[in-house]
Amino acid sequence: MTGIKDVANELKMSTATVSRALRGLPGVSASTRERVQQTARALGYVPSPSAARLASGQTNTVAVVVPWVTRWFFASVLQGAEEVLREHGYDLLLYNLAGSADARHRVFEAGRLTKRVDAVLVLSLQPTEAELARLEALGCPVTFVGANVPDWATVRIDDEQAARTATDHLIELGHRRIGYVGGPGVLDFTAPNAREAGYRSSLARAGLPHDASLEVDGAFTVTGGIEAGTRLLERPDRPTGVFAASDEMAIGVLQAARQLELRVPEDVSVLGIDDHELASFFDLTTVAQPVLEQGRLAARQVLDALGASGTEQWWQPAQVILPTRLLQRGSTGPPPS
Structure with missing residues (x-):
């Protein structure tokens, strides 16, 4: 050469x-x-691009920390961010934690990001005080996607409101016994707690009792949704409606209903959150969120900060909350008489 x-x-x-x-x-x-x-x-x-970057002190690289890259939401946000970064000549350095607490510790606590990147995107993780201190010490722009982190740049939806929209839809159709498929997720993934809180809030506002036995862990996967749906729908006092905190779990609940020879929505209504790319195929009612746009906006935030003349923009970060909307399809209807 x-x-x-x-x-x-x-x-x-x-x-x-x-x-x-x-x-x-x-x-x-x-x-x-x-x-x-x-x-x-x-x-x-x-x-050599690397030599030129070393001379300038810039890496032209943005790190993205992902709890689980194989999950649809994370992969879609990643796609949106990469599209914008590529247009501006930036490479993407992926840190896939794959649900591992040890991997999370290595990324945040062991200095893996130091001097390797110009900015950082963190997807759907609620950071600890120690992790925030490490990120601040990097001295580069940081944006959180899908998490509410005060005083830091964030792009997200209101997960609690999205869950209320979903639960309210079932209540307005006449359902009074509503199951919930959620779970703790992975690595302090922020959405599960907020969506569970929204579900419970809607029940309370409608004067409906909270039955903890109707809340089942679906692990935010299709397989977990099948298992959770089976547990709920095999009950002699099964719910007439099921709200799953993600479309992947909702698709699993639909499969469980089919296996139990239950009709949807005549015997049980099912809905989720996301508007997954397969949601329309399954005729799934869902609360849609702009997933790709969250990645794009997060990438633009760090690029704007990198192009700023000083650090003022970093200390006045934007807190962006994107809207959601109910998409009613064929998986929800009035409860059986």
Whole structure:
């Protein structure tokens, strides 16, 4: 592979002069610069991006910390962020925690991010005080997606309100015994607690009793939704409606109903949150959230901060809450008489 020394030897110039000419720095005549560029092209010399970045102190890389990259929500946010970063010449460095607390510790506590990236995106994790201190010490822009972190840049939906919208829909249809499929998620994933709180809030506002036995862990996966749905729908006093805190779990509940030969929505209504790419295929009623847009906005936030003249923007971060909306499809209807 041709290096800068090969170009310098061919021209009988110092490597410093060749380097300055190729980087467009002052102190090199126009004729010399042209000779260097022509010779570099002839020899097939390609400048090293990493070397140029090292010289400038910039990496042109943004880290994205993801609880579980195989989950649809995280993968979709990642896609939205990558689209924007790529357009502006930034690479994406992925830290997939894969549900591991040890991996989370290594990323935040062991200095993995130091001097490797220009900015950080953290997806759906509620950070500890120690983690916030580590992120602040990096001295670079940080944006949280799907988490409410006061005084830090965030992009999210109101998860509690989204859950109320879903539960209220079932109540307005006449359902009075409503099951909930949720769970703790992984690594302090922020949505589960807020969505559970929204479900309970709607029941309380409607004067309906809270039955803890109707709240089942679905692990935020289709498989978990099938298991949770089976537990709820096998009961002799099964709920007439089931709200799942994600579409993936709701799709699992639909599968459980099919296996138990229950009709949807005649025997049981089912809805979720997200508007997963398969939600319309399953005719699933859902509370839609703009997932790709969350990734895009988060990427724009850190890029805006990187382009700022100083650090003022970092200390006045934007708190963006995007709207959600109910999409009523064929999986919900009045309760059986």
